[in-house]
Amino acid sequence: MTWLYGWNEASEAFRELAQRHGDLERIPHGGEGPGGEPLTVDVALFGPSRAARCVIVSSGLHGVEGVAGSAIQRSWLSQLTGTSTRVVLIHILNPFGFAWQRRVDGDNIDLNRNFLLSGEKFDGAPPGWQDVEPWLVPQRQASRWDALLPKALYAAARKGRKAVFQAISGGQYESPRGLFFGGSGPATLQGLLREGLPRWTQGAREVLHLDIHTGLGTSGELQLLLPRREGTQEADALVRRFGPDARPALETVRHYRVQGGLGPWCEELLPDCDYTLCGAEFGTVSALEVIAALHQENRAWFWGRRDDARSVWARNRLAHAFAPTSPTWRRRVLDRGVHLIDQAMEPQ
Incomplete structure (x- = not known):
């Protein structure tokens, strides 16, 4: 392929x-x-258009991650x-x-931070965002010399790795040119899915949704992140279906907790069916390397020229951080991804 x-x-x-x-x-x-x-x-x-069971497979919620999903x-x-x-x-x-070759949409929105539930507001930022923003989003062109990694390591040593990743990645609604910006209102995709999902799943009592991502975890390995806590009937059923790659209790396997994720919004949109969204995460490079690549590409997009050599370098670095060119990595991801869809299709 x-x-x-x-x-x-x-x-x-x-x-x-x-x-x-x-x-x-x-x-x-x-x-x-x-x-x-x-x-x-x-x-x-x-x-069948009105089957009792429906399987959805989506990819590219974070643009460049769609290379593997496609x-x-x-x-x-x-x-x-x-x-x-x-x-x-x-x-x-x-x-x-x-x-x-961006992770975000045309308004710099991280779409997996944009799906706020009823009553939630596009406002605020995680604790610590104001501390990390100056070195995470410097207003200057991309550069091969990068002070981000030592600054991130220093911040992690002072405040703890989990707290720093939460501040960076949890989703912020204050800095439109910053990383992990959740938007100031619903993105275009929300309207598209609000119209399409009820129609595509019409008649289904059970909907199992696999949303394919890359970047988190050990290179080439799959983590199937389940929305149900360990020990619940729903989580146990998903572990039996998918095996050891399935990880119940999402917050125990991430470095951070996300606000505005797609899964809870879909469940709220379709309350009359049993809707379960699992994030299929294929690891690529280290979490710090991912953050560094996002940081440089963001600098290139807002404060550089598209045809500048540094901007080209930053775009390519980001693309390969989320879709490495290693034949071994690609083969493992492709084989496991296809098998994952087959597992979702199997009757239980």
């Missing part, structure tokens, strides 16, 4: 495969890619022969981020 970093190439390859087996929706997203191409969210639909979806599609389960493949949830 070819690993594709360009939005046009990846989307065309996905659509060609999807149309062999089922129905395809191309939903305008707004915005354009680097070549002026209009961006869409492509959704492939397979199996390869996994296309590889699974290439082996598809038929299904009695309703299957919904959402190819790239954040086409702007994928097309421009």
